[in-house]
Each structure stands twice: as structure tokens, then as C-alpha cells.
Amino acid sequence: xxxxxxxxxxxxLWEQWQKSFSSEVAEEFLQTLxxxxxxxxxxxxxxxxxxxxxxxxxxxxxxxxxxxxxxIFHDGRMEVMEKKINQANIAITFRDGKxxxxxxxxxxxxxxxxxxxxDVVTEGxxxxxxxxxxxAKQLQLMMPQLSQ
Amino acid sequence: xxxxDDISLKDFTLDNLPRLKELRRLSFASKPEICxxxxxxxxRYLRDQDAPGDAPEVRQAxxxxxxxxxxRPVFHDRNLLAGSTTSKALGAPLFPEFFALTLWPExxxxxxxxxxxxxxxxDEARELNLEIFPxxxxxxxxxxxxxxxxxxxxxxxxESLVFFIAAKAGCISHAVPTYAPMLEHGLSGLIGRAAELAxxxxxxxxxxxxYRAVQISLQGIMQYAEHxxxxxxxxxxxxxxxxxxxxxxxxxxxxxxxxxxxxATFREAVNAIWICQVGIHAENINMAMSPGRLDQLLYPxxxxxxxxxxxxxxGAIELIGCLWLxxxxxxxxxxxxxxxxxxxxxxxxxxxxxxxxxxxxxAVNDLTYIMLRVTELLAIxxxxxxxxYDYEKNSEEYCRRVSEVIIxxxxxxxxxxxxxxxxxxxxQGESIExxxxxxxxxxxxxASSGRDxxxxxxxxxxxxxxxxxxxxxxxxxxxxxxxxxxxTPDPATLASFEQFWEVFKTQLDWLVEKAIExxxxxxxxxxxxxxxPLLSAFFEGPMDKGRDLxxxxxxxxxxxxxxxxxxxxxxxxNAIEQTVFVDKKYSFAELLQMVKNDFAGPAGEKMRxxxxxxxxxxxTENPIARKNARNIVRHLFDLYQSHTNYRGGPYRPAYWxxxxxxxxxxxxxxxxxxxxxxxxxxSGITPVSGAAPELTACLNAVAELGGECVPGxxxxxxxxSPEGDTGQMSERFAQTIEAYFRAGGQQVQxxxxxxxxxxxxxxxxEKYPELMVRVSGYSAYFKDLxxxxxxxxxxxxxYDLANGRAVPYPGEKGGK
Numbered sequence: 002x003x004x005x006x007x008x009x010x011x012x013x014l015w016e017q018w019q020k021s022f023s024s025e026v027a028e029e030f031l032q033t034l035x036x037x038x039x040x041x042x043x044x045x046x047x048x049x050x051x052x053x054x055x056x057x058x059x060x061x062x063x064x065x066x067x068x069x070x071x072x073i074f075h076d077g078r079m080e081v082m083e084k085k086i087n088q089a090n091i092a093i094t095f096r097d098g099k100x101x102x103x104x105x106x107x108x109x110x111x112x113x114x115x116x117x118x119x120d121v122v123t124e125g126x127x128x129x130x131x132x133x134x135x136x137a138k139q140l141q142l143m144m145p146q147l148s149q
Numbered sequence: 150x151x152x153x154d155d156i157s158l159k160d161f162t163l164d165n166l167p168r169l170k171e172l173r174r175l176s177f178a179s180k181p182e183i184c185x186x187x188x189x190x191x192x193r194y195l196r197d198q199d200a201p202g203d204a205p206e207v208r209q210a211x212x213x214x215x216x217x218x219x220x221r222p223v224f225h226d227r228n229l230l231a232g233s234t235t236s237k238a239l240g241a242p243l244f245p246e247f248f249a250l251t252l253w254p255e256x257x258x259x260x261x262x263x264x265x266x267x268x269x270x271x272d273e274a275r276e277l278n279l280e281i282f283p284x285x286x287x288x289x290x291x292x293x294x295x296x297x298x299x300x301x302x303x304x305x306x307x308e309s310l311v312f313f314i315a316a317k318a319g320c321i322s323h324a325v326p327t328y329a330p331m332l333e334h335g336l337s338g339l340i341g342r343a344a345e346l347a348x349x350x351x352x353x354x355x356x357x358x359x360y361r362a363v364q365i366s367l368q369g370i371m372q373y374a375e376h377x378x379x380x381x382x383x384x385x386x387x388x389x390x391x392x393x394x395x396x397x398x399x400x401x402x403x404x405x406x407x408x409x410x411x412x413a414t415f416r417e418a419v420n421a422i423w424i425c426q427v428g429i430h431a432e433n434i435n436m437a438m439s440p441g442r443l444d445q446l447l448y449p450x451x452x453x454x455x456x457x458x459x460x461x462x463x464g465a466i467e468l469i470g471c472l473w474l475x476x477x478x479x480x481x482x483x484x485x486x487x488x489x490x491x492x493x494x495x496x497x498x499x500x501x502x503x504x505x506x507x508x509x510x511x512a513v514n515d516l517t518y519i520m521l522r523v524t525e526l527l528a529i530x531x532x533x534x535x536x537x538y539d540y541e542k543n544s545e546e547y548c549r550r551v552s553e554v555i556i557x558x559x560x561x562x563x564x565x566x567x568x569x570x571x572x573x574x575x576x577q578g579e580s581i582e583x584x585x586x587x588x589x590x591x592x593x594x595x596a597s598s599g600r601d602x603x604x605x606x607x608x609x610x611x612x613x614x615x616x617x618x619x620x621x622x623x624x625x626x627x628x629x630x631x632x633x634x635x636x637t638p639d640p641a642t643l644a645s646f647e648q649f650w651e652v653f654k655t656q657l658d659w660l661v662e663k664a665i666e667x668x669x670x671x672x673x674x675x676x677x678x679x680x681x682p683l684l685s686a687f688f689e690g691p692m693d694k695g696r697d698l699x700x701x702x703x704x705x706x707x708x709x710x711x712x713x714x715x716x717x718x719x720x721x722x723n724a725i726e727q728t729v730f731v732d733k734k735y736s737f738a739e740l741l742q743m744v745k746n747d748f749a750g751p752a753g754e755k756m757r758x759x760x761x762x763x764x765x766x767x768x769t770e771n772p773i774a775r776k777n778a779r780n781i782v783r784h785l786f787d788l789y790q791s792h793t794n795y796r797g798g799p800y801r802p803a804y805w806x807x808x809x810x811x812x813x814x815x816x817x818x819x820x821x822x823x824x825x826x827x828x829x830x831x832s833g834i835t836p837v838s839g840a841a842p843e844l845t846a847c848l849n850a851v852a853e854l855g856g857e858c859v860p861g862x863x864x865x866x867x868x869x870s871p872e873g874d875t876g877q878m879s880e881r882f883a884q885t886i887e888a889y890f891r892a893g894g895q896q897v898q899x900x901x902x903x904x905x906x907x908x909x910x911x912x913x914x915e916k917y918p919e920l921m922v923r924v925s926g927y928s929a930y931f932k933d934l935x936x937x938x939x940x941x942x943x944x945x946x947x948y949d950l951a952n953g954r955a956v957p958y959p960g961e962k963g964g965k
Contacts, residue, residue, distance in 0.1 A: 050279060105254075114486065117310050117816045119627055124300055127251075127308075128286040134254030135278065142257060 007044060014040060015144050028068045030098050031061055034137060035072055035081045041140055042079055051136050053077055057129050060089035064096050091125035105134050106141060153515050156550050158522040161466050168227060169470040173527055175226055177919060181480045182268040184235035185277060187431065188243040190216040192281045204358035206680040206697050210365035213432045213683055217369030222380035229471045231377040231400045232424045234435060234479040241267050241482040244434040245285040246679060247319045251484040253282055264488050265933055291318040293674045303667035311627055311816065313664040314609040317671035320434040323606045325441040325588040326687030327599020328422050335410035336367045339686050346695065356695025362682035370428035371409045378404035415460050418450040419468050423475050432683040435479050437591025439499035441598045444517040451516050462519065469523045477531040493934035494807055495531045497927045501588040503547060504537025504567045509585060511542045518550065524561060525554045528921060530928045535589040539567035540887050552882035555899050556875055560921045560928055563898035566890040569855045570595050576857040577801065579705055592805045592926025593862040593896050594709055600689045602698045603801065605709030605861060608664045609809060613714040613817050615656035616721055620741060623656065626818040634659050641738040646726040658788060665792050665800065668708060672795035675699050706798030709861045710789055713806045713813055716767050716831035720822035720840065722777040723765040740821055747819045747826040761823030768836025768847045778854060786858040803861025804834035805926040811937040829941045832925040833864030838944045844953040852892035859895060864926040868900045868947040870956055881950045898923040904959055907943040
């Protein structure tokens with residue numbers, strides 16, 4: 002029974018995520034991604050390896066100031082909150098949802114192009130972003146399995 | 150003295166050199182693989198065994214030694230030389246001290262990406278993700294710089310990528326060591342000398358630590374050579390083929406002798422150089438680590454072996470061919486994002502041939518011609534072969550032969566003018582003997598061999614950035630409303646071009662200061678984190694001073710700054726001066742408005758065509774164009790030379806662009822010379838495509854900028870249409886070179902191909918798998934370049950050598 006519930010929840014999140022790809026609303030895409038990530042860390046021990054000893058503070062903001070979401074990795078756990086945080090390792094300010102999607106998750110990630118066009122502006126340690134990009138991409142590769 | 154009957158060595162072909170033919174085939178068939186070996190061992194060492202209390206030089210030496218001890222000896226093919234840069238046949242080594250972590254997001258996809266995939270196994274990806282990369286997250290050069298200066302303005306400018314590139318975040322490398330002492334005394338001799346000097350005591354400057362570090366790092370190379378010998382012997386013991394068994398035993402014998410001991414034969418000398426080159430790559434990233442003047446260095450060994458009957462020309466060609474293919478055994482790791490913008494570059498290890506010797510006499514020898522023949526036969530991207538030419542001392546036959554090789558390979562070698570380049574180095578305080586012994590680094594940069602540590606790729610500055618900031622009061626369209634540079638007057642309020650020139654200089658100077666400021670900070674980080682005791686052992690200076698290269702140990706020290714969009718900026722200044730202030734055809738306000746709007750609409754297009762076709766162009770004899778080009782070059786020279794770097798040397802300006810002119814052009818707005826937003830910049834110091842219709846005028850316009858004011862040298866790209874009669878073409882080719890050099894030109898490189906051929910190669914890459922082109926200072930395979938770079942190469946002005954005029958681009962009615 003718990004398995005069935007987990008599977009249903011995963012399926013719903015997966016569908017939501019698929020939908021958010023076509024959405025212009027950055028918050029929707031980002032929230033879904035972060036929620037999925039949290040979920041995957043809980044249910045998948047292999048994926049959880051990524052954050053076993055990882056300490057990292059991420060700040061995502063939209064250029065218009067409407068979106069401010071933080072993701073904090075600490076003590077093998079991931080926490081997501083809708084606010085600005087202090088001492089982020091990396092702050093990512095994006096023009097809109099599409100540019101954020103291209104930046105971290107598109108099949109052909111366009112990190113450099115996004116930065117050159119100033120669609121996305123970062124401040125801080127880019128290595129944290131590279132790690133985040135890997136975890137997001139791994140999640141993307143896992144999702145078809147989860148949704149079955 | 151030349152003893153060859155035929156300097157072209159036409160009797161030697163790949164058909165009668167089957168080993169080289171097969172190795173070349175394998176080289177083209179090999180797919181790049183990421184090699185994590187170095188990253189693995191240096192990470193393990195630092196995590197488990199590092200002693201932070203050690204001096205930086207000693208820590209670095211121990212780290213490198215540990216890697217060399219564990220480095221796997223591999224033999225992938227029947228190359229006669231032992232040693233390999235990586236564990237893969239064609240490897241991309243990872244240097245986590247620099248930008249290796251940019252690979253992180255694509256660990257699962259780099260093997261299968263569409264453009265230039267680099268193979269990585271699942272196990273290796275896992276090791277990088279969980280064990281190696283996490284260690285370096287806060288510890289690479291860039292992040293240690295951030296810890297030092299915070300998110301300072303200079304760092305933010307660099308990280309926005311559109312103002313300048315601070316290359317120290319990715320490497321220093323870019324050097325030409327000297328292997329002569331190693332060949333003469335062996336590494337044991339160098340270690341012995343370091344031990345003696347260490348016993349002399351420390352003068353309070355850390356000399357003892359430095360000498361200790363030299364010994365530790367060189368012992369690492371010797372250990373690696375021993376492992377190569379053991380593995381060759383092991384493989385020989387199980388080899389069925391007696392010929393292969395003997396080859397392996399011969400290699401083992403060589404590795405037991407060199408580089409530990411002095412080289413006794415040509416073969417030992419060649420293999421000793423290669424093993425030391427591998428050792429240098431254990432310490433320094435594989436970017437433009439250039440072996441230098443190998444025809445001079447190896448000639449005594451060649452001559453003696455030939456005279457004593459141990460070697461013939463065919464044998465020498467085979468060994469040099471093996472060396473060329475070994476040098477090409479590695480590529481850089483390129484993440485997909487960079488591949489799109491700047492892809493296609495090799496590792497650019499430069500080899501320099503010909504020119505004059507320390508006494509000013511003709512240095513061309515038999516080995517020069519052998520190396521030219523190997524270059525012609527193999528026609529591979531790396532090494533980057535360059536031919537020095539002194540039109541007073543070197544023979545016309547030599548110039549014609551180099552021209553013939555360029556025509557036959559369609560791209561290599563590049564030509565360097567001894568007269569102008571020696572003058573340029575003397576202007577930097579180098580003695581005449583040392584300046585005459587210059588070699589090319591990487592793309593085009595100059596250095597006295599093994600005496601000059603020029604960090605020649607320290608800054609790559611986008612000149613279009615200060616131009617835009619001058620036009621828009623310190624802002625750039627791409628960075629929006631953010632005030633970047635100083636708020637200078639609205640150009641529409643200026644009364645003269647001279648006033649605008651001052652505004653431009655204000656923005657330019659400000660940006661150069663920021664780039665230098667960051668380079669200095671990164672240099673200090675390198676001093677702590679990335680000393681080079683191993684490389685220092687192959688330089689004159691460090692052993693005498695007891696000081697690492699990174700601490701200023703070399704005889705000559707400098708930092709190089711190259712510039713992107715030179716021709717576009719000169720033409721923009723020309724257009725402003727002529728149109729706004731001389732002809733008063735348009736007001737500055739009107740011009741600015743149209744530039745802002747990317748020349749939109751019929752009125753915009755009318756203005757754009759006027760600016761493109763009716764204003765002075767760099768690459769012609771127009772006095773305004775010549776003056777503005779000269780003023781920029783002189784101003785940058787004075788500006789850079791007024792700064793002293795962290796190693797006590799000056800900054801040297803240069804003009805080469807690799808592929809950055811394509812990437813940065815693609816994201817820069819419209820400019821006043823009629824260039825629309827997103828169009829590519831011209832490469833190196835080359836005039837804008839289509840702007841210079843007469844070859845002679847073009848070469849003269851560039852040549853007059855040469856000499857003292859461009860000590861870092863330049864890349865001039867010229868495209869010629871091929872001719873049926875190669876002999877006649879090489880004759881004209883050589884005459885043009887001589888005229889250009891007599892006018893002061895420092896360097897020139899060629900593509901011998903037509904617009905149509907390149908268009909076809911873009912459309913049908915499968916038809917041109919080996920097509921090599923000159924980009925901006927280095928060679929690349931056309932198929933590997935990104936779309937923008939391909940377009941840039943296709944549209945470069947093509948000249949007809951027979952009449953010296955630009956050939957109209959297909960579809961145009963006449964030349965531009």
C-alpha cells in the first residue's frame with residue numbers, strides 16, 4: 002500500500018513537471034523541480050548519495066522580484082523555502098521561467114549562452130550550480146522510470 | 150648547412166612510411182575520451198596525504214610526484230615513442246584546479262552529446278560526482294580568488310563573460326621550456342644540481358624548499374619512465390610477433406636510459422623530450438605547452454647519428470612523425486556550453502622551425518626540412534607548426550618550401566617574421582641573443598626559449614565592450630541599465646572626434662585596469678596553489694635564483710593580454726570620424742539611435758549600407774583608417790607597459806582571438822561601421838571580411854602596426870584561392886610573404902581554399918573529414934567547429950594571388 006501511494010505521488014509530480022515545461026511561470030517550474038528533488042532524495046537511496054555530505058545554499062530569484070525561492074542542503078537533507086536567505090553559495094537571477102529551464106534542464110543545457118545573453122545572472126560559486134545542474138539532469142533521466 | 154639532395158623529400162611518402170600511415174589513420178579514427186586519472190590521484194593525495202604546513206612549491210611537487218608514480222604506463226599503438234599524456238588513446242585530461250567542474254552537469258550525457266562528444270564511462274562519472282568534484286567545489290583557482298576578493302567588480306565583470314576573460318582561472322601553461330640541459334645531463338644531473346644548490350643553504354627566500362620541490366617533481370618523471378620500461382618489457386614478454394617484441398624491448402631500453410640520464414642518440418633525445426613533456430602536463434594543464442625549436446634542439450643528435458651511420462633520413466622522418474602524433478594525443482575537456490560558443494580549439498602545442506640562430510646566422514638545417522615534410526605528410530591539427538623567416542638570412546628556397554607546404558596542407562605552417570619579432574622582444578628588454586632564440590607559444594605569442602615566462606594568455610579583452618560603453622555613457626546594451634564603466638558624456642554632445650577618442654580611451658583604460666587587477670589577484674592565488682617546480686626545472690633562471698617560475702624565477706617575466714574585435718572597433722571609429730565629424734552626413738544622435746535599433750527599417754538600412762560601403766576601412770590605405778588603427782595599438786601598448794605584474798614583469802599586448810571573435814560577436818549589438826547585431830567580429834588583427842579589396846594594401850595596413858608595439862604578436866588570417874600550378878603559386882606566395890615582412894608584418898597564416906569548398910564542407914562534413922583550417926592562431930578540423938566559426942571562415946575575404954584582388958563572395962556582383 003505505501004508503495005502504491007508513493008507511485009501515485011510520483012506520477013502526479015511527474016505529470017506536473019511535464020506540464021511546467023510548457024509554462025512561462027518560473028515559480029511553477031522551479032517549485033515542481035525542487036519538490037521532485039526532495040521526493041527523489043527520500044525515496045531513492047542511490048540519488049540520495051548526491052547530498053550525503055553536501056552543504057549548500059541556493060537562492061533563485063526572478064528579475065522582476067516576484068519569485069524568491071531558496072534551497073538548502075544540510076546534513077543529508079534538502080529544505081525548500083519561499084524567501085531570501087543569507088550567505089547563499091550561489092544566487093541565480095533569471096529573466097523568466099523559460100530561461101531558467103534552458104539554463105539548468107534543457108536537453109542541451111545552455112548555461113554559457115544564457116549567461117552571455119544575460120538571460121540569467123549569477124553571483125557566487127558556480128560549482129554549486131554545476132552540481133545542482135547534474136542533480137536536476139539525473140532527476141530528469143530517472144523520471145520515466147518513476148512514472149511507470 | 151643543408152646536405153639534403155631534395156629539400157622537399159618527395160621520395161618519402163606515407164605509402165613508404167607504413168607506420169606513420171597507420172598511426173595517422175588511427176589518430177583520425179580515435180574518438181576523444183575524458184581521462185580522470187590525474188584528477189583521481191591528485192585528489193586522493195590532497196585528501197589523504199597533503200601536509201598543509203609544507204611550502205606551496207613542495208606541496209605541488211609531492212602532488213605531481215604522487216600522480217606520476219601512479220600514472221598508468223600505456224601503449225595504445227605501434228608508435229616508437231613511449232609515454233602518453235593520458236591513459237586514453239585520445240584523452241581529455243581533467244584539471245580540477247581549474248574548470249573541470251564545468252563538466253558536472255553533463256556527466257551522464259557528455260558521451261552522447263551531438264557536437265564533439267567525449268566518452269566517459271558510468272563508473273568514471275560516478276567517481277567524479279561523488280569523490281572527486283565535491284573535494285574541489287570551494288578549492289579551485291576561481292573560488293580561492295573569490296575567497297580573497299569577494300565578489301569584487303573585476304570578478305563580476307569577468308563572470309559576465311562579455312567584457313574580458315581572465316584566463317588564469319583556467320590555466321597559465323602557455324610556455325616554451327628548454328630541454329637542452331635535460332638532454333645533456335639527464336634528469337639525474339638536474340636533480341643533482343638542485344641537491345647541491347639546496348645544500349648551499351637558504352637565503353631566506355624559500356630557496357631550499359624550491360630546490361627540494363624540483364627534486365621531488367623530477368623524480369616523479371623518472372619513476373614514470375621506469376614504469377614505462379617495465380610495462381614495455383612485460384608486453385614484450387607476451388608478444389607473439391618478433392618485430393613487435395623487439396620494438397617494445399627497444400622502447401624499454403630507451404626508457405631505462407632517458408630522461409634519467411643524458412641522451413646519447415637521436416631516438417633517445419626525441420623520447421626524452423616527449424616523456425618530459427608528459428611530465429610537464431602532470432603539473433600544468435594541456436594548453437599551449439609548446440616544445441619550441443625542435444629543429445635546433447635535436448639537430449646535434451640527428452647529425453651525429455647520421456654521420457655515425459645509426460640513422461637515415463627515413464628513420465628520422467619516422468621518429469619525428471611519431472613525435473608529432475604523440476603531441477596530438479590529447480585534447481581539452483570542453484563542456485557542451487563552451488562547445489557551442491567557442492568549440493573546435495585544440496591544445497595548441499607550438500613547434501617553431503627555421504629562422505636565425507643566436508649569432509644571427511641562418512639556422513635552417515636538414516632537420517628543419519624533415520620536420521616540414523612530416524608536417525606536410527601528416528597534416529594534423531596538433532602540433533601547431535610555425536616557420537620563422539628572416540628575409541636577409543634564410544634562403545629563398547626555404548621560404549618557397551614553407552609556402553609549398555602551406556599550399557599542400559591548405560593551412561600549415563604559419564609564417565613568422567624574424568626581423569619584426571626579434572625587434573619586438575628586444576623592446577621588452579631581452580638581449581639580442583635571447584630574442585633571436587624566440588619560439589612561438591600556442592597560437593602566435595613569442596618567448597625566448599626557456600628563458601621567458603610570459604603567461605601569454607592572461608587576459609582576453611573584448612574591445613567592443615569599451616566602444617559600446619563610450620557610445621552609451623558607460624552602459625552596454627547587453628547588460629541593460631546597469632552602469633558598468635564610468636559615466637562619460639553623451640557622444641551626441643561632443644564637438645569633435647578627438648573628444649570621442651578621449652571618451653573611448655576613458656572606458657578602455659577603465660576596463661583594462663579591471664582586467665589587470667583581477668589577473669594580479671589570480672596570480673597571487675597561483676603562487677599559493679599552483680607553483681610549477683617541475684616546469685621551472687626546464688627554464689633558465691629558477692635554478693640560479695632558487696625561485697619558482699610563478700614567483701618570478703624566469704629570466705624574463707610578463708603577462709599577455711590579447712584583444713578581440715580590433716578591426717571592428719577601428720572601423721567603427723573610422724565611421725564615426727568620417728560620417729559624423731568630417732562629412733557631417735549623420736549626427737551622432739542619429740547614428741546612436743540607429744545603432745541602438747540595429748539599423749531597423751528602411752532608413753536604418755540606408756544608413757547601414759552607407760556606413761558599410763562609404764566609410765574608411767582598416768586594411769586599406771585610407772589615412773583615417775591607418776591613423777585609428779595605429780592609435781589603438783600605440784595606446785594599448787603604452788597602457789599595458791605601464792603596469793608591472795606580480796612576477797615583476799610588464800604586460801604585453803597582442804592581437805589573436807582563437808574562436809572568441811565568433812562567440813563574442815554573436816552576442817554583441819550593432820556597431821557604427823554598419824555591422825548588425827550578432828554578426829561575427831573579424832579574427833585576430835585581420836581586417837573585417839570584405840573591407841579590404843586589395844591584397845597589397847591590406848598587408849601593408851597590417852604590417853605598419855608591427856614591431857615594438859605588439860610584443861605579444863598577432864594573428865593575421867589570409868585566404869587564397871588555390872591555383873592549378875603549385876610551383877608558380879608558391880613562387881608568388883613567397884614573394885608576397887617577403888614584401889609583407891619587409892613592411893614590418895609580424896605573422897601571417899593562410900587558408901588555401903575557396904568560398905565554395907568551405908560552403909560544401911559545411912553542408913557535407915562527411916566529404917571533408919580531414920579538412921584542416923587556420924582559425925586565429927591555431928589549426929582546427931573544420932568539421933569540429935561550431936556553426937558561427939564555420940560561417941566566419943566561409944565569409945573571410947578570399948584573395949586571388951595572381952591579381953592581388955579580393956574574389957567576390959558568391960552572389961555578389963563585385964568585390965566588396
